[in-house]
Amino acid sequence: KQEVTQIPAALSVPEGENLVLNCSFTDSAIYNLQWFRQDPGKGLTSLLLIQSSQREQTSGRLNASLDKSSGRSTLYIAASQPGDSATYLCAVKGGGADGLTFGKGTHLIIQP
Amino acid sequence: SQTIHQWPATLVQPVGSPLSLECTVEGTSNPNLYWYRQAAGRGLQLLFYSVGIGQISSEVPQNLSASRPQDRQFILSSKKLLLSDSGFYLCAWSPGGGYTFGSGTRLTVV
Numbered sequence: 001k002q003e004v005t006q007i008p009a010a011l012s013v014p015e016g017e018n019l020v021l022n023c024s025f026t027d028s029a030i031y032n033l034q035w036f037r038q039d040p041g042k043g044l045t046s047l048l049l050i051q052s053s054q055r056e057q058t059s060g061r062l063n064a065s066l067d068k069s070s071g072r073s074t075l076y077i078a079a080s081q082p083g084d085s086a087t088y089l090c091a092v093k094g095g096g097a098d099g100l101t102f103g104k105g106t107h108l109i110i111q112p
Numbered sequence: 113s114q115t116i117h118q119w120p121a122t123l124v125q126p127v128g129s130p131l132s133l134e135c136t137v138e139g140t141s142n143p144n145l146y147w148y149r150q151a152a153g154r155g156l157q158l159l160f161y162s163v164g165i166g167q168i169s170s171e172v173p174q175n176l177s178a179s180r181p182q183d184r185q186f187i188l189s190s191k192k193l194l195l196s197d198s199g200f201y202l203c204a205w206s207p208g209g210g211y212t213f214g215s216g217t218r219l220t221v222v
């Protein structure tokens with residue numbers, strides 16, 4: 001059974017810093033990996049989708065990498081801003097129709 | 113365009129009362145649809161998924177059920193709610209490879 005772990009569980013940094021969020025998964029036979037952002041009391045917003053054949057994806061200040069063989073992904077946030085404060089969730093998709101497996105998330109606070 | 117709608121946004125229900133949450137999607141035929149629950153400290157848990165009308169797969173034993181009466185409609189139900197059913201319920205689909213989630217329903221059972 002696939003298990004997804006996110007480290008750290010919480011992170012608080014001053015504005016302007018570059019930071020890295022980590023995600024690991026136990027079964028490397030994934031179809032894709034997706035990073036989401038969740039604001040308090042809200043739904044999930046997709047940030048980046050990486051197919052299993054890809055090594056990384058970029059969107060603005062965000063860059064996500066995937067090392068499928070070692071079961072790891074990182075989300076890099078450059079020049080962090082207070083508006084980046086949220087919970088970041090990593091999720092992997094296996095080959096079947098049975099949805100995503102999520103990590104418990106990293107709660108990020110960017111101090112002004 | 114491809115959109116997903118979920119309602120209501122919040123719901124407070126007494127123990128033992130019934131539940132019906134609805135999710136509808138637009139833009140793609142015969143989509144795979146999903147219900148997730150997010151409980152405090154437990155992360156997002158897949159409850160049900162459906163690959164077509166009348167086809168429901170359950171991931172965990174529970175007090176809830178799901179139905180898909182139409183191609184683009186997915187309903188989450190309960191006959192009698194328990195306190196442990198409280199949580200944030202999210203509908204999702206994957207029209208283009210990645211997953212898109214609805215805005216969620218915050219259910220509080222009192």
